[in-house]
Amino acid sequence: MYDIIIVGAGPAGLTAALYALRANKKVLVLEAKTYGGQIVNASKVENYPGVKSISGFDYAKVLYEQVKDLGADFKFETVVRIDEEKNVITSKNTYQAKAIILATGAENRKLRLENEENLIGKGVSYCATCDGNFYKNKVVAVVGGGNTALEDAVYLSNIASKVYLIHRRDSFRGEETYVDELRKQENVEYILNANIVKINGEDKIESIDVKNIDGNIQTIVIDGLFIAVGQEPKNEIFKNIIEIDKNGYIISEDGVHTSQKGIYVAGDARVKTLRQLTTAVSDGAIAATTAIKEMR
Ligand code: NAP
Secondary structure, eight states: OEEEEEEOOSHHHHHHHHHHHHTTOOEEEEOSSOTTGGGGGOSOBOOBTTBSOBOHHHHHHHHHHHHHHTTOEEEOOOEEEEOTTOOEEESSOEEOEEEEEEOOOEEEOOOOOTTTTTTBTTTEESOHHHHGGGGTTOEEEEEOSSHHHHHHHHHHHTTSSEEEEEOSSSSOSSOHHHHHHHHTOTTEEEEOSEEEEEEEOSSSOOEEEEEETTSOEEEEEOSEEEEOOOEEEOOGGGTTTSOBOTTSOBOOSSSSBOSSTTEEEOGGGBOOSOOSHHHHHHHHHHHHHHHHHHHO
């Protein structure tokens, strides 16, 4: 029996663990993949107060070690369900706690094109900082118009010989600082008001078909495609026990309680206006302190 089970080892979940451990609680962190969540994909984090610049991977590593050293139990198992008795059931075991914090974050949205899944690792990637180095002096495309796409395009422009940035509108959703940085890169070509309609290649990516608003399709030969079109939550498995909205995010009136007593939420998994590292760690701290207060 644990005091708190935290589902998800991203910044929100790890911060919740940090606060709970410092309050002498027995904590289990369940994570399906590896620690760090999406921040590991950020080449540089430069908007975290008090830290001028750090790679997302380094940030996650320090946070994980900090929590591990404080004595958290980590199990890298996939949670499949929480039952009516609030047992947390993974693919391997069943766990119990006085409180549960859901910090499941979100995962990369797919373009949902026919060949996309087949070519993952064969030219299709969702992580420029993980795979960018394979494309030294090669031609790559980035799709998306948010901070991730802009950041990825800047990062890749320093590695690849050419970067196409493909976005479905004529303006970017991402911050001006990234847009300015990108404009300085001479090997970036913008393809705006356009969508990728086909990924070509069998054993590896060969080209993409891009359709503009006039309906014209051009084929662009590339070595790699970096898809950065946002994230989607993964809370379907919890809908038997808590309320989630039509987009899959966990509904919380006050940003910490779910619709089920004893189950709390933190980070990108919940309905919120700003999904950032700062707001994720803030959520984690609030979720843990609230859970501790209410379990007394
Ligand atoms: P995002 O802000 O949701 O942007 C997703 C982009 O993909 C949008 O430009 C969107 O187009 C486009 N898009 C969505 N679905 C598409 C589809 N099916 N086909 C083509 N384009 C599609 O996602 P994100 O860039 O991953 O950022 C997520 C969050 O993390 C944001 O809050 C962001 O600020 C934050 N973040 C912060 C940093 C940092 O501060 N260092 C770095 C990375 C991310 P529309 O604009 O037309 O909707």
